[in-house]
Amino acid sequence: MANSDNNRRKFMATTLQSVGLTALGGLLWSGYTDEVKASPLVLRPPGAIKEDDFLRACIKCGLCAEACQNRETNLDKETGLPKQGTLQMAKGGDHRLIGTPFFIPTEVPCYMCEDIPCVPVCPSGALDQLSVSNDKGELDINKASMGLAVVHKESCIAFWGIQCDACYRACPLLGEAITIEMHRNERTGKHTFMLPIVNDNACTGCGLCEQACVTEKPAIFVLPNETAKGKAGDHYVKGWDKKDQERVGDAKAIETTTERSNQSSADYLNSGDLY
Numbered sequence: 078m079a080n081s082d083n084n085r086r087k088f089m090a091t092t093l094q095s096v097g098l099t100a101l102g103g104l105l106w107s108g109y110t111d112e113v114k115a116s117p118l119v120l121r122p123p124g125a126i127k128e129d130d131f132l133r134a135c136i137k138c139g140l141c142a143e144a145c146q147n148r149e150t151n152l153d154k155e156t157g158l159p160k161q162g163t164l165q166m167a168k169g170g171d172h173r174l175i176g177t178p179f180f181i182p183t184e185v186p187c188y189m190c191e192d193i194p195c196v197p198v199c200p201s202g203a204l205d206q207l208s209v210s211n212d213k214g215e216l217d218i219n220k221a222s223m224g225l226a227v228v229h230k231e232s233c234i235a236f237w238g239i240q241c242d243a244c245y246r247a248c249p250l251l252g253e254a255i256t257i258e259m260h261r262n263e264r265t266g267k268h269t270f271m272l273p274i275v276n277d278n279a280c281t282g283c284g285l286c287e288q289a290c291v292t293e294k295p296a297i298f299v300l301p302n303e304t305a306k307g308k309a310g311d312h313y314v315k316g317w318d319k320k321d322q323e324r325v326g327d328a329k330a331i332e333t334t335t336e337r338s339n340q341s342s343a344d345y346l347n348s349g350d351l352y
Contacts (some may be wrong), residue, residue, distance in 0.1 A: 119179050120299060122164055123221035124196040124204040134203035137176030141195035141204060142166050148194050163187050164195060182284020182299050189218045189249045189283050219250065224282030225305035226275045226297050233296035235272055238262055244273050244297045247289030254279040255286060
């Protein structure tokens with residue numbers, strides 16, 4: 078009888094321990110996934126859909142990373158051996174959702190493969206083939222929008238007056254995604270600033286410019302679109318753009334009247350009471 082009671086107590090203790098550990102593991106995993114999902118600085122493969130939708134759609138199969146690694150152009154010309162692939166699959170400690178593909182431009186950028194091998198192999202729609210296809214339905218890597226390159230002017234030596242066009246030369250869309258603007262150096266009167274300007278409508282976010290940057294820490298870097306781009310709002314209109322004006326062709330002006338708007342400017346500007 079005593080042995081039976083002891084066995085029962087041990088069974089209950091083991092069961093409670095298992096339930097507790099399972100609950101603790103669930104809480105830790107939940108906290109981890111919430112943390113990595115909230116990270117706004119993850120660069121995904123070409124064709125990746127919106128991040129929240131991507132995390133739901135991606136089945137973490139790794140086919141995109143495998144296709145990237147095994148592409149024909151990924152061979153070292155000297156050794157003939159495969160080089161490190163662009164896409165990595167997140168693992169523990171990467172601070173990204175485990176099993177999802179991403180890339181770090183300073184390590185290995187996207188080399189803009191014309192056949193984009195990583196996209197067609199995606200079985201879940203997390204990588205949208207239509208988003209990287211042209212009007213003929215052909216794959217077009219120039220349609221990719223993995224992120225946007227941003228120049229930090231204070232650390233870019235071109236803005237110091239030192240001639241550098243490393244990012245411009247590294248860009249696969251030469252003269253389109255990054256252009257060079259000439260500005261006169263007012264201090265010396267005889268030198269020119271050659272400033273790199275990123276064009277949002279052409280930049281694919283491949284990161285080749287970031288890897289090529291000569292500064293100790295890249296002065297040009299790729300950020301996800303949601304982080305890099307602002308938004309003016311639909312209530313603003315480009316006055317020089319006829320198409321944008323047509324968007325609000327039926328809009329009606331809304332006028333608001335306040336006590337001050339009924340006064341002439343001289344009434345309040347000379348009163349000394351502006352606030």
